Amino acid sequence: MKLEVHNLSFTYPGTTKKALRGINLVIEPGEQLAIVGLNGGGKTTLVKVLMGLYDAKGSLSVNDLPIESYDPVSIHKRTSCLFQDFGQYELTLRENVGIGDLRYLEEDAKLELALERGGASEVVTKTGLDGPLDPWYAPDRKQKAQALSGGQWQRVALARAFLKSDDADLVVFDEPSSSLDPKAEAELFQKIHSLSMRGGRKITTIYISHRFSTVRRADKIAVVENGTIIELGTHDELMRLGGRYQELFKLSKDGFEDSYPGRNNQEAPFTSSESP
Numbered sequence: 001m002k003l004e005v006h007n008l009s010f011t012y013p014g015t016t017k018k019a020l021r022g023i024n025l026v027i028e029p030g031e032q033l034a035i036v037g038l039n040g041g042g043k044t045t046l047v048k049v050l051m052g053l054y055d056a057k058g059s060l061s062v063n064d065l066p067i068e069s070y071d072p073v074s075i076h077k078r079t080s081c082l083f084q085d086f087g088q089y090e091l092t093l094r095e096n097v098g099i100g101d102l103r104y105l106e107e108d109a110k111l112e113l114a115l116e117r118g119g120a121s122e123v124v125t126k127t128g129l130d131g132p133l134d135p136w137y138a139p140d141r142k143q144k145a146q147a148l149s150g151g152q153w154q155r156v157a158l159a160r161a162f163l164k165s166d167d168a169d170l171v172v173f174d175e176p177s178s179s180l181d182p183k184a185e186a187e188l189f190q191k192i193h194s195l196s197m198r199g200g201r202k203i204t205t206i207y208i209s210h211r212f213s214t215v216r217r218a219d220k221i222a223v224v225e226n227g228t229i230i231e232l233g234t235h236d237e238l239m240r241l242g243g244r245y246q247e248l249f250k251l252s253k254d255g256f257e258d259s260y261p262g263r264n265n266q267e268a269p270f271t272s273s274e275s276p
């Protein structure tokens with residue numbers, strides 16, 4: 001899916017400050033765009049606008065046609081996403097994954113593959129596909145449902161997104177590894193990076209991440225601050241630019257390891273909320 005935006009701005013209803021302003025961006029089919037920036041800069045709002053979920057001012061075109069010319073359902077059918085506030089449903093594991101694409105609700109092999117891609121095979125072993133899950137699990141309540149850890153719920157949500165990604169032209173991940181351990185995170189981004197070509201189709205991928213080991217591999221990186229894109233380019237281009245991206249990268253563990261090769265067992269000299 002090709003996405004193109006010109007002079008886009010967006011204000012949340014009931015607020016006066018623009019959450020996004022002056023956004024110009026072209027994402028080609030099959031490209032991977034990473035979005036980075038400080039908390040509250042507008043990253044999530046930007047991806048929601050790009051997905052057509054919010055009605056923004058300015059122009060947004062999808063495959064060279066204005067988004068207004070599409071039936072929203074047809075766009076959403078071609079899109080798979082995982083947001084930070086992903087759903088945790090009081091349903092079975094099968095249903096928690098299968099609602100990603102109801103056509104596959106009874107297809108065990110498809111669901112198990114999605115769970116494996118989400119890194120959630122251990123959840124299947126724990127509960128079985130038809131095991132009930134309970135987001136409000138309290139050990140003192142007598143119940144049969146299984147409690148999952150935050151990281152396990154995130155893996156189930158990832159499985160749901162992967163189930164739908166097979167038929168999607170646009171896949172969006174908003175901090176998909178926030179509750180994952182480093183090994184699971186590395187495996188996940190390996191899968192995300194291999195998403196761009198599936199079945200001969202070019203899948204456009206957008207992810208928001210604070211993990212620079214992953215971000216640096218994207219085709220394009222957008223640095224979002226105060227509701228606008230302040231820097232856009234590849235890792236090498238943005239490092240050469242010597243601006244905010246370079247600063248954030250140097251604060252990250254990856255940047256520290258680049259500066260001090262072979263000292264990767266040591267802590268970074270300082271920490272920041274942006275460090276992985």
Ligand SMILES: Nc1ncnc2c1ncn2[C@@H]1O[C@H](COP(=O)(O)OP(=O)(O)OP(=O)(O)O)[C@@H](O)[C@H]1O
Nearest residue numbers: 012013015019037038039040041042043044045046
């Ligand atoms: N539903 C909402 N209603 C009103 N304002 C909102 C809403 N969601 C976000 N905002 C505001 O819009 C701005 C951008 O928020 P957004 O969530 O897009 O930032 P972000 O860069 O994704 O942050 P984070 O890294 O913390 O996830 C913030 O000032 C936030 O308070």
